[in-house]
Amino acid sequence: MTLYLKNIFNDAGNVTQFTLRFFKELFKPPFQFREFIRQCFVVGYKTLPLISITGFIMGLVLTIQSRPTLLKFGAESWLPSMVSLSLIREIAPVVTALICAGKIASGIGAELGSMKVTEQIDAMEVSAINPYKYLVVTRILATTLMVPLLVIYADFIGIYGGYVGYNIHGSMTLFRYFSDVLEHLEFLDFFPAVIKTFFFGFFIGLIGSYKGFNASNGTASVGIAANEAVVAASLSVFIIDMMAVQLTDLFF
């Protein structure tokens, strides 16, 4: 039990150090711009199809499921705005972040883990290349930037899914649907939700990199690193979400 606690504190200390190092290296030139762009592309490319499908289905299903309830209250006209609100505030950010946790955090964990195991990270170090800067900083920045963009994309796809779902029983043009949505949307529905996605992205990149960078030797540890990265990143998404909701509740 004490050993267990000791491990937790040890881990927490190491993660903190790892995070501090990110901010320290972030502002030290030279900036690895090309690797950063490449990583942004990788993040987007890997998840775009998945996010398109899930985003669409979320909007569609949510509309179909909510219609009967709203019909009971005679509030069917609220359907578009209600669905898009839940999408923008909660569902699209969390679902997108979870997909990224599954796809990106594990990918980073496995990639860096295998680089560690096959001494590629050591090889960078002896070539006087800062592996943390080249591998970790670029990846964390890429996820921090890309996850919010992917979430906004998922918002749109989700709303479109809602439109398709609405038109199974009703009939409304796409233009009217969207203007109806936008009309009921306030800045405060959108803004906090976007802010928290930056944190989702940051922690997805951070956890994936941490697990991979600190993989122990041996090929088995690559799998372990990837697996632990997914678990920890998904968990962190929920925890950040909870904190974000409480904070927004407090301040607005």
Place this chain on the structure above:
Amino acid sequence: MKAKPIIAISNLYKSFGKNEVLKGINLTVNDGENLVILGRSGSGKSVTIKCLVGLVQADKGKIQIFDEEVTTLNNDDLNYIRMSIGFMFQNGALYDSMSVRQNLTFTLKHHTQNLAEEEIEIKIIEALESVGLAEAIDKMPAELSGGMKKRIALARAIIIKPKIILYDEPTSGLDTITSREISELILSVQKKYKTSSIIITHDMACAKMTGNRILILKEGQINAEGTYVELEKSKDEWVHSFFI
């Protein structure tokens, strides 16, 4: 008067937890010399040269490279020393997300800033030709055989024109003919670039060909030292066992 050694390690200790790996290593590498280190698997040969470049932190002892005490250097100064060291890893450690060309370019660009594209290209071709693999330039590491990987790793080590090259088992896992080619390569690099090297190996043919001097590592200490011919004649049973 004897010239100053390029590398001098004295009284080096390193343990991993309870596993005491190095227990007082002393060695020197002279200018232009190829020093071979022999030793059983797990005797700490790789750890020794990793301490040398600061990949592994030594517990105790002095490590001097070009008269600089490596163990107390800050990161920037350490990197400066690393710039003149080529390191060939036991399993190549090629960046497997990059092609052969990118592997070399990446290393070179970080080493020498502001090189023109043509200069880089010339240096890459030169390095690849000196390991006899110019045709592999656009291959990915996964498409290379074990021996080819080792040769590319060697090309990556020499492309920065290092003064010191550390070879970690350059011939392990290769057939005798390819091994001999690699040994010849090591010799020609020594002549061409006037490098000083440490060569870790289990391959006695390689040790015989490349080594100006041989050390044998046993239980974390240097147990025997001499030229191939001297050690071959050794009466010590344990030393002799390497030469059968």
